[in-house]
Amino acid sequence: MxxxxxxxxxxxxxxxxxxxxxxxxxxxxxxxxxxxxxxxxxxxxxxxxxxITSLIEAEQQSQRAKEAAEASARAKSEFLAKMSHEIRTPLNGILGITQILNDRAEDKAQKDLLGSLYQSGEHLLTVLNDILDLSKIEQGKMTIEYGEFYLQDIIRTVENIYTPLCESKSILLNIDAPIAADTMVRSDQSRLTQILFNLMSNAIKFTHAGQVGLTVTLAQREVEKTDGNENSSDQSTLRQYTLRLVVSDTGIGMNQQALESLFDPFVQADSSVTRTYGGSGLGLSIVKSLLELLEGGIDVTSEPDKGSRFVVEVPLTLVDNKPAKAPENVPFDPVSLGIKRVLLVEDNKINAMVAQAFCHKYHIEVEWVKDGEQALARLQQVQYDLVLMDNHMPNLGGVEATQAIRQTLGLSVPIYACTADAYGSVHEAFYQAGADYIIVKPIKEASFIEALRHLKLCHLKHGAHADS
Structure with a gap:
């Protein structure tokens, strides 16, 4: 007692x-x-x-299980982040060199082989991105970034990418999208594109004859309001609409049993689908999760040997008083952007070769150093128009070097991070250190050009160059 x-x-x-x-x-x-x-x-x-002995023991076991689960989740996240970096680094070399060789190849047979090699690398990258997206969804780290964009931009991208794919399989691509060219909406453009790409890729993959269709419509909802979000255009009136996307095909279809587990991760209709068509079985699971974040929904109907029909509905807002639409298909001219000399900070020889090749193609002079310390030394001696900064390097890493350029050297030169780290925490660290843009490896020529176009905004931001 x-x-x-x-x-x-x-x-x-x-x-x-x-x-x-x-x-x-x-x-x-x-x-x-x-x-x-x-x-x-x-x-x-x-x-x-x-x-209450048994109750206390149960509480202790529950706490230990919770701590073990949290430790496991942290270990999984760290493992995926590391593996993503390790896979993206050589993949950057594969895709980059393939693009370089394709530019130089004159023989059609060689170009076809290089195209197949590039598509294989793209498939590997898609699987990697799906796994990372699923991990972020499981950890509650998947975020939606709202912005204003022209709806036709997504439709045009789908048409440009999937028309040649359908032609190569001798199937028709029917796109019915009576959307005005100046229709601007507010939503997450990248996630909507990702949803549409997943559905279109599946439709084409599982269709061998007939056609694949995409129908895009907008229906106004009754609620009207003015969005006070500080990220939206100051004087833009936002009207509430529902975006309806219908992706249909005349492919192999599915039975009722397959439909019941269609949106579960790592699930294919049956094992023969995996053997015949490949894939991770993650695409539709990610589509459903993204739609939940966007407060939308998806419905599917299908019959074996008759095809499938996916109906997606997403709430979004229509933007009035929008800015004038920029001219389309403006030729890329690095000279007009004032890009003459670039400092490349990269410790990997193959990645450096790819970046140099892209720059040389557009007559941009490149100086290559292998770590952050060498970069700081060169920046004190030479003026550059742009710094391309890797992340993981010996002696001084990319984030630390970026911070030193801004704070120690006090330089306003635009800094573009080129990193194989796909996780947002690394990107945020770069932005906090003073980077202006993030290019995720593997670097594609289209994304490289897009990054260089963005350089004009950096010139205006830092006042480092005159706008030519």
Whole structure:
């Protein structure tokens, strides 16, 4: 009874104790103790005790399981981040060199082989991105970034990418999208594109004859309001609409049993689908998760040997008072952007060769150094129009070097991070250090050109160059 004695003394002095856990003979009891008052004096102590040993043990086991699960999730996240970097680094060399060789090849047969090699690398990159997206969804780290864009941009991208794919399989691609060219909406453009790409890729993959169709419509909802979000255009009136995307095909279709588990991760219709068509079985699971984040939904109907029909509905807002649409298909001219000399900071020889080849193609002079310390030394001697900064390097890494360029050297030269790290935490660290743009490896020529176009905004931001 020694364990309970201190608590009894407190109760004798008039204190009421509730839920006091006391271990007696290796058993845990939970006590409620109160004084019995007579004529303002404590005459006795009333106590109620309940053995809770098994409950305490269960709570401890639950806590240990929770800690183990959290540790496992952290380990998984760290492993995926590391593996993503390790896979993207050689993949950057494969895709980059393939693009370089394709530019130089004159023989059609060689170009076809290089095209097949590039598509294989693209497929590997898609699987890698799907796994990373699933991991972010499981950890609740997948985010939606709203912005304003022209809806036709997504439709045009789908048409440009999937028309040649359908032609190569001798199937028709029918796109019905009566959307005005100046229709600007507010949503997450990259996630909507990702959803549409997943559905279109599946439709074409599983269709061998007939056609694949895409129908895009907008239907106005009754609610109207003005969006006060600070990220939207200051004077843009936003009207509430529902975007409806219908992707249909005349492919192999699915039975009812397959439809019931269609959106589960790593699930294919049956094992023969995996053997015949490949794929990770993650695409539709990610589509459903993205639509939940966008507050949308998806419905599917299908019959074996008759094809499938996916209907996606996503709420978005239509933007009025939009800025004038920029001219399309403006030729890329690095001279007009003031890009003459670039400092490339990269420790990997193959990655450096790819970046140099892209720059040389557009007559941009490149100087290559292998770590952050060498970059700081060169920046004190030479003026550059742009710094392309890798992340993981010996001596001084990319984030630290970027911070030193901004704070120690006090330079405003635009800095573009070129990193194989696909996780947002690395990107955020670069932006916090002072980077202006993130290029995720493997670098594709189209994304490289897009990054260089962005350089004009950096010139205006830093005032480092005159806008030519």
């Amino acid at each position: 020694y364990a309970i004695s201190p608590h009894l003394k407190r109760v004798v002095n008039g204190t009421i104790l509730k839920g006091v856990n006391i271990e007696i003979d290796r058993r845990v009891y939970r006590w409620n103790l109160a004084p019995l008052m007579v004529d303002n004096q404590v005459k006795a102590v009333i106590g109620q005790g309940q053995e």
